Amino acid sequence: MIKLSARLLLLVWLLAAPTAIFRTVHSGTDTTAPLYDLVVTNALVVDGSGNPWFRADVAVKDGRIAKIGRVNISQAKRTIDAKGQILAPGFIDVHTHVESIFSLPTAENFVRMGVTSLVTGNCGSSATDVGEFLGRIQSKPISVNLATLIAHGSVRRKVVGLDDRAPTADEQKQMETIVERAMQDGAVGLSTGLIYTPGTYAKTEEIVDLARVAARYGGLYATHMRNEGEKVADAIRESIQIGEQAGLPVEISHFKISSKKLWGQSPMTLGLVRDARARGLTVTVDQYAYTASSTSLESRLPSWLRSGGLEEAKKRLADNATREKVVVEMKDSLKRGGFKDFDFAVVASYSADRTFNGKSIAEITKLVKKKDDVTSQIDQIIDMYVAGGAGMVYHGMGEDDVKRIMQEPFTMIASDSGVHQNDDSVPHPRGYGNNARVLGHYVRELKLIALEDAVRKMTSLPAQTFGFQDRGLIREGFAADLVIFDENTINDRATYDKPHQFPVGISFVIVNGGVVLADNQVTEARPGVALRGPGYQIVGAS
Ligand SMILES: [Zn+2]
Numbered sequence: 001m002i003k004l005s006a007r008l009l010l011l012v013w014l015l016a017a018p019t020a021i022f023r024t025v026h027s028g029t030d031t032t033a034p035l036y037d038l039v040v041t042n043a044l045v046v047d048g049s050g051n052p053w054f055r056a057d058v059a060v061k062d063g064r065i066a067k068i069g070r071v072n073i074s075q076a077k078r079t080i081d082a083k084g085q086i087l088a089p090g091f092i093d094v095h096t097h098v099e100s101i102f103s104l105p106t107a108e109n110f111v112r113m114g115v116t117s118l119v120t121g122n123c124g125s126s127a128t129d130v131g132e133f134l135g136r137i138q139s140k141p142i143s144v145n146l147a148t149l150i151a152h153g154s155v156r157r158k159v160v161g162l163d164d165r166a167p168t169a170d171e172q173k174q175m176e177t178i179v180e181r182a183m184q185d186g187a188v189g190l191s192t193g194l195i196y197t198p199g200t201y202a203k204t205e206e207i208v209d210l211a212r213v214a215a216r217y218g219g220l221y222a223t224h225m226r227n228e229g230e231k232v233a234d235a236i237r238e239s240i241q242i243g244e245q246a247g248l249p250v251e252i253s254h255f256k257i258s259s260k261k262l263w264g265q266s267p268m269t270l271g272l273v274r275d276a277r278a279r280g281l282t283v284t285v286d287q288y289a290y291t292a293s294s295t296s297l298e299s300r301l302p303s304w305l306r307s308g309g310l311e312e313a314k315k316r317l318a319d320n321a322t323r324e325k326v327v328v329e330m331k332d333s334l335k336r337g338g339f340k341d342f343d344f345a346v347v348a349s350y351s352a353d354r355t356f357n358g359k360s361i362a363e364i365t366k367l368v369k370k371k372d373d374v375t376s377q378i379d380q381i382i383d384m385y386v387a388g389g390a391g392m393v394y395h396g397m398g399e400d401d402v403k404r405i406m407q408e409p410f411t412m413i414a415s416d417s418g419v420h421q422n423d424d425s426v427p428h429p430r431g432y433g434n435n436a437r438v439l440g441h442y443v444r445e446l447k448l449i450a451l452e453d454a455v456r457k458m459t460s461l462p463a464q465t466f467g468f469q470d471r472g473l474i475r476e477g478f479a480a481d482l483v484i485f486d487e488n489t490i491n492d493r494a495t496y497d498k499p500h501q502f503p504v505g506i507s508f509v510i511v512n513g514g515v516v517l518a519d520n521q522v523t524e525a526r527p528g529v530a531l532r533g534p535g536y537q538i539v540g541a542s
Contacts, residue, residue, distance in 0.1 A: 036061050037513055039076035040482065043087035047474040048459035050452050058087060060480040063513035063527070068476055080508055080515075082484050088455045089472050090116025090481030090511060091435050092462035095222075095253050095286050095414035097122060098146070099133075104419040105142040106522050112502040113415070113435040114458075114483035116511045117145040117531060119466055122253055122416070123224040124153025124193025128178055131185035134530040141526030143516040145481070147466065147533070149191040149222055150182035152210060153199035164201045164307035172209060179213045186532025188466050189219035189248070194226035194235075196296075200303040204238055211246035217535030218467065220282075222251040228293075229259035230336050232269055240276045240283060249282035251465060254416050255405050256397050258293060260338025263398035270408050277410070284465050286414035287405050289437045291397040292496065294348060294416070294428035297390040300381060302329045314386055323382070330378045337396070342377040346496070349425035350390035358426035358497065393428050393496065403448055406438070406457075412465065413438050413457045422500040429499040433492025436503030440491035451487055468531055484508040 036059040044053040045068070057071040073079045091114045098120045101107055110118060120126065126148055127133035133148060152175075159174045160167050167175060179190060190211050193199045211221045221243050225235035236252065243250035252273070257265055276283045298306060305313050305326055316322045334342070342361035350356040356364050365380040366372055384390055405411055417431030435458055442448045449457075463472025471479050483506060490505030509517035514527030 034077045035059075035075040036066055036071065036077065038078045038080065038480075038510070038515070039071045039073055040080045040082050040087055040484065041071070041073060042084055043082035043484070044084060045474055046086050046088045046452050046455045048089040048455055048472050050456040050460075052452055053086065058474060058482070060510070060513045063480055065474060065476055065478050065480050068474060080484070085484050085486045085507070086451070087474070088114075088483050088485070089459040089474055089478075090114065090483050090509060091413075091458040092117040092119075092466070092468065092472055093414050093435075094119040094251070094412055094462045094466055095122050095416050096120050097125070097416070097418045099125075099127060101142055101146065101419050102136055102140045104421060105140060105526060106516070107142060107144050107419050108522050109417070109420045109432050109502070110415075111143055111509050111517050111522060112506065113433070114485060114506050114509055115144065115415075115435065116481040116483070116509060117147065117468065117471060119147045119149065119188065121149035121151050121187070122191050122193075122222060124151045124191055124196055124199040126151035126154050126191065128154050128158055128182070129185075130182040130187045134186055134532065137528060137530050142528040143522070143526055144511055144528045145471075145531050146528060147188050147468075147531035149189050150179050150187040150214070152190060152192040152202065152207060153196055155179060155210075156198045156202065160198065162198045162307065162309040162312075164198075164304060166203065167206065172206065175210060176213050179210050180217075183214055183217035183219055183533065183535035186530065186536035187214075187219060188531070188533035189222055189251075190214040191222045191224075191253075193224040195224065195299050195303075197298070197303070197306045197309065200226070201307070204242060207242050208245045211242055211248055215246050215248035217533065219533055219535065220249040220251055220466065221246065222253055224253045228254075228256050230262065232257055232259070232262065233272060236269060236272045240272070240281060243283065244276075244281055249284070249465065250276075252283070252285040254293065254414070255285035255287050255411065256293065257401050258394070258396040259336070260396070260398075261336070263338075264400060266401040266404040270405065273410065284410045284412065284461070285405070285408070286412040287402070288414060288416050288430040288434050289402065289406065289442060290428070290430055290434075291399055291402055292393050292395045292428060293397065294391065294393045294430070297381060297392050298385055300330065300345070301385060302326060310386075310389075317382060317386065326382065327375060327378050330381070331374060334374065339396070341372075341374050342381065344395040346393045346395070346426075348391040348393050348427045350384060352384070352387040354424050356384075356390070357424060391425070391427070393426075403442075406442060407449055410461075411457060412462050413454070414462070420500065426497070427499050429492065429494035429496060432494035432499055432501060433503050436490050436506065437492035439485065439487070440503075440505070444487065444490070467534060471531075480510055480513040482508075482510040
């Protein structure tokens with residue numbers, strides 16, 4: 001042990017050496033300079049491994065954890081007294097949609113949840129020029145670390161458009177070239193969104209061939225599956241098949257059961273993942289801690305209608321027989337999901353009429369059409385789709401399944417959120433409360449999982465899965481991404497009605513040694529860096 005930590009210290013010293021030497025040579029008076037930039041004292045360290053907490057001070061130097069144990073605070077430039085609260089690795093949120101982070105660089109809704117690293121580009125939607133995207137951090141510094149996937153939907157849209165057809169051989173090649181370039185630029189893997197336009201038009205083989213490219217560069221396959229309701233088992237099988245054929249790990253995004261008829265079937269769906277793992281396949285899942293999901297309104301409409309995009313769909317809907325067919329299919333799918341009407345579907349943001357925000361489709365239909373039958377509700381959905389679409393919150397999951405999925409060792413906690421600011425939208429509360437809700441509600445109040453296990457699901461498991469080799473644990477030599485929270489008071493405050501509310505109980509958040517949340521206030525620090533996948537290093541080294 002002593003030998004190991006001595007080696008790590010040497011490594012840290014070597015990394016810091018150029019600066020140290022510079023100081024010694026030019027100032028000549030640095031012998032009394034503080035040894036550490038920052039020391040967190042009096043902490044209960046939950047180190048991310050799942051092991052029980054222990055008492056220690058943690059010292060930070062040049063953005064890295066330099067010492068764990070007893071530290072003399074006179075050796076530190078800055079000291080934070082944790083006052084017996086929990087010190088954990090900063091949370092890694094592997095399922096986000098933060099392509100717009102550069103317009104909200106503090107990412108306050110994430111930082112306030114204790115999140116220090118984000119993986120974006122999920123669900124088939126990403127920047128297609130990953131080098132340019134991650135490179136923006138240089139000119140537009142952000143508060144958190146950022147990684148991205150290269151998304152199949154965005155690549156397909158660029159090459160094939162929004163049409164419901166297979167790519168030609170040449171188009172498939174072009175898509176593979178874009179994915180290859182993205183992996184070389186540091187994407188951490190390939191994502192799909194197989195309910196969205198145009199991802200939904202892809203056959204399994206098309207995805208396997210693209211996933212092979214990601215596999216060559218050490219990436220993973222993250223998927224918003226083709227179905228999370230009645231055909232969820234088939235969709236899990238397809239995801240596993242893609243990983244097996246392409247030879248790369250599979251991450252099933254926002255693992256859930258959204259058909260009321262299948263509530264309670266999570267032992268079966270988790271069993272499919274366990275079986276795959278028993279065969280030696282790396283399959284993991286992530287989850288947000290709520291019984292409602294959130295996505296677009298258009299995902300409710302049949303995929304054939306959406307072929308070619310909104311303008312094409314509008315033309316089709318002008319034909320009464322086609323519109324009637326849409327209504328019949330939507331009614332059928334509602335029934336198969338076990339829902340009697342669209343009361344479970346609530347508007348998060350509808351730009352054509354913001355007074356709809358926060359109201360359910362059933363309520364809106366009553367207001368607009370003075371009707372409460374399902375056909376009128378579907379008409380209302382079609383009207384809103386034609387008027388530009390809406391972001392939605394769907395109350396479609398069972399609490400027992402949420403709990404069972406959370407207890408599974410291979411489940412990570414991830415928000416599926418974007419960057420938010422307080423406005424008149426009514427987004428899903430997960431973007432403000434997810435991590436705090438797990439630690440307050442599920443850990444402390446329900447005792448569903450242990451604190452240390454919950455932290456593991458937010459730190460070392462995501463780091464291991466996405467290849468962030470020097471993050472997710474409190475270890476000497478690791479990046480100093482840290483969070484301090486009070487296990488006795490931490491809680492989410494964001495609700496479905498009033499989501500724009502930060503959690504309580506999280507006081508300090510540190511990213512690469514930079515304090516981004518101090519005493520519950522966001523600071524001016526922007527210490528976030530790009531987290532690039534192994535493909536980048538392979539090319540970078542040549
Ligand atoms: Zn998704």
